[in-house]
Amino acid sequence: MGIDSIKSYMSELLKKGQREDGRKIFDYRKIEVEVNPLARACGSARVRIGETEVLVGVKMDVTKPYPDSPDDGTLMVNAELIPLANPDFEPGPPSPQSVELARVVDRGIRESGAIDTAKLCITPKEKVWTVFIDIYPMNDDGNLLDAAALGAIVALKHAYIPKYDEKEEKVLYKELTKEKLPLTCLPVMTTFGKLDGNVFLDASRREEKSYDGRLSIATLENGAISAMQKGEAGTFTEKEVFELLGTAIEKGKELRGLIKKV
Amino acid sequence: MGGKFGAPDKMIIGGKRLDGRKPDELRPITIKAGVIPSADGSAEITQGETKIVVAVYGPREVFPKHMSIADRACVECRYDMASFSTPERSRPGMSRRSTEISKIMAEALMPAIYLEKYPKTKIDIYVEVTNANAGTRCAAITAASVALADAGIEMRDMVVAVASGKVDGKLVLDMFEIEDNFGSADLPLAYMLRKGEITLLQMDGELTKEEIQELVEMNIEACKKIYAMQKKALQDKYSVEKKAMPDAGEENGN
Amino acid sequence: MEKVFVNDKDIVIPGEPLAEGFDFLPAGKAFREDEKIFASTIGLVYVKGRVIKVIPLAGKYMPKRGDIVIGKVTNIGHSGWTLDIDCPYLADLNIGEASSEYIDLRKASMNQFFDIGDYALTEVTAISEGMFVKLTAKYRPYRRLVGGTIIKVSPTKIPRIIGKAGSMIKMLKDHSNCDITVGQNGLIWIKGDAEKQALVSRIIKVIEKESHLPGLTDKIKHMLEGGK
Structure with missing residues (x-):
């Protein structure tokens, strides 16, 4: 292998605190959030981070609870990395990348207790609401993780529970109640890249092609962390991780500010 | 098929349909070209409440290699419905219905493409239905044709598609969901206007020979209107670039 | 009947009729069918006398002989290098086309000239029947693009x-x-x-x-x- 000159140029820029697209190390690209663009979902969001665009839809259905938590509603997160969004995505069964994306978003929400599952119980041991979160990237220009997690929490925040006909035991999907899906907090994800020893926030697809590794940190408003994930083959030192925890908490505040505005 | 559970008593009242349209009236349509930066070409269409995004990738290398055709491009289409596009959450991934629609969509678009200009390549057409409210395959073909043009792929003509059918004993154009569910016949058609060639034709239900003739003619009339919208979508995207083009002498676009 | 249906510098779409009559000559992305001329791509039409020319406004790169292209080395074979020139076909830089001097493989290894991952400025010399693209980097300014x-x-x-x-x-x-x-x-x-x-x-x-x-x-x- 020859020298990867694009990587060494990106590394040189990062050492000077700069990025190819003009950003600083810990800058996000421009973030836009659209609430409930999907007519048929209980709640939905379209999130754009730069040219990355993700659609997230929340759907609810009545199901049997798990035996070990008979009074709690359940959560299911799914991501479809459809080939429409990126020339490198292939059609077919879910790739490891899409499963990882869904599971990391899932943990950020589930472990924070953001969804008040006790309030999603209809009849203990028999009927509870299941919340389905479906993530569809429409254009991948890097950092799908943060866009998906942001889309998921915005869609949840603006979701209404559908009507349930107890007699017929049918969910009336076309009729939403005025009752909002019960949320307790707003977990958000911040993902850092690392290239040649330099850490930075919100990698573009071009940066993702050159970086060695990434670290995703989901934070809550009380300063707690609800999920972490190191990805790709690169490594992080403990010192880097400790510092990034602080940065993640700060950046989380910015993202939460955006959520509250829409 | 009439008299199904949940069907409205009447779907045409005083010559008007439940959404206020006349029998031969299209739903409002908007088409936008170039919505997915990662793709080589793309388009978004809304037709009533139906909403679809199409991306085109290619012509590009064929994998695996033995799938390539020596003297022309192969075309593959993937029609997919997002899990949140239907009232009840649909299971993600390809259903048998999606697989069939993907196949006939590719076949509806291939006659328009100069496949022989791109030997040994592949053109991928990816369709995502984000909100389904009847007429998705036709709207998808209309949008796919715009996406192919947006990708700069050489074509003989645009392909336009629309469905019509029979509701409450009347022949109607461009059904919406209730009409689609409780109507008695459905006839989707894709068409190349320049030479009058039908590239997709399906029908289900029960119709007479005369009714079929009337529906086909109604579809073709509607295709002319939709063609104008396809053209406008492409002109809107590219008109901004017009001013920046140098004179013909500086180019060698052979 | 001789008629031009478009104005100079109009935006045209695939299949759009541009002119009618056998005196007109289609050029660029325009084609003739019987007496009429049509556009085959989204493009700008130029009407210059009898010539009706369509210049495409979109499209992937398709190689032509004489084009100067930048490619990325993806493989080193026995007799040359494979380059990705961002088109649907792989391109081949034969060892005899890599340098103006004779390359003696007993004295030098191939990756000293072009290594995997390197970029090179080359010229397209031929496209064979089977869509194999041949490149040359024999003369200046064709070369390995170092750094950048x-x-x-x-x-x-x-x-x-x-x-x-x-x-x-x-x-x-x-x-x-x-x-x-x-x-x-x-x-x-x-x-x-x-x-x-x-x-x-x-x-x-x-x-x-x-x-x-x-x-x-x-x-x-x-x-x-x-x-x-």
Whole structure:
């Protein structure tokens, strides 16, 4: 292998605190959030981070609870990395990348207790609401993780529970109640890249092609962390991780500010 | 098929349909070209409440290699419905219905493409239905044709598609969901206007020979209107670039 | 019947009728069917006398003999290198076409000339029946592109990035002190100070996106001089 000159140029820029697209190390690209663009979902969001665009839809259905938590509603997160969004995505069964994306978003929400599952119980041991979160990237220009997690929490925040006909035991999907899906907090994800020893926030697809590794940190408003994930083959030192925890908490505040505005 | 559970008593009242349209009236349509930066070409269409995004990738290398055709491009289409596009959450991934629609969509678009200009390549057409409210395959073909043009792929003509059918004993154009569910016949058609060639034709239900003739003619009339919208979508995207083009002498676009 | 259906510099779409009559000559992305001429792509039509020419406004790069292209080395074989020139076909740089001097493999290994991951400026010399693209890098300015960065733009926008008689590229080079090489396949190589490379990359993206807006040259000058 020859020298990867694009990587060494990106590394040189990062050492000077700069990025190819003009950003600083810990800058996000421009973030836009659209609430409930999907007519048929209980709640939905379209999130754009730069040219990355993700659609997230929340759907609810009545199901049997798990035996070990008979009074709690359940959560299911799914991501479809459809080939429409990126020339490198292939059609077919879910790739490891899409499963990882869904599971990391899932943990950020589930472990924070953001969804008040006790309030999603209809009849203990028999009927509870299941919340389905479906993530569809429409254009991948890097950092799908943060866009998906942001889309998921915005869609949840603006979701209404559908009507349930107890007699017929049918969910009336076309009729939403005025009752909002019960949320307790707003977990958000911040993902850092690392290239040649330099850490930075919100990698573009071009940066993702050159970086060695990434670290995703989901934070809550009380300063707690609800999920972490190191990805790709690169490594992080403990010192880097400790510092990034602080940065993640700060950046989380910015993202939460955006959520509250829409 | 009439008299199904949940069907409205009447779907045409005083010559008007439940959404206020006349029998031969299209739903409002908007088409936008170039919505997915990662793709080589793309388009978004809304037709009533139906909403679809199409991306085109290619012509590009064929994998695996033995799938390539020596003297022309192969075309593959993937029609997919997002899990949140239907009232009840649909299971993600390809259903048998999606697989069939993907196949006939590719076949509806291939006659328009100069496949022989791109030997040994592949053109991928990816369709995502984000909100389904009847007429998705036709709207998808209309949008796919715009996406192919947006990708700069050489074509003989645009392909336009629309469905019509029979509701409450009347022949109607461009059904919406209730009409689609409780109507008695459905006839989707894709068409190349320049030479009058039908590239997709399906029908289900029960119709007479005369009714079929009337529906086909109604579809073709509607295709002319939709063609104008396809053209406008492409002109809107590219008109901004017009001013920046140098004179013909500086180019060698052979 | 002789008739032209379009005006000079109209935007036309695939299948659109442009003119009728056997005296007219289709050029570029225009084709004849019987007495009529049609466009085959989204493009701008130029009506110059009897010539009806369509210049495409979009499309992937398709190789032509004589094109100067930038490629990335993806494989080293026994008799040459395989290059990705961002088109649907792989391109081949034979060992005899790599240098103006004889390459003696007993004295040198192939990756001393071009290693995997390297970029090279080459010329398309032939496209065979089976769509095999042949390249040469035998003479100057064809060479290995050492260091720098590569960006990708739509090949249809290359003329605008070069500018009238090369004016845009010259301005970029002069103000940034970067070496800039443009491939007709849409790949552009930029080499200079890392910050200047990034600046030129951003400016080229602006030209690609906003080439239609008035005052583009002023905006680019402003960016080059350190503005936003």
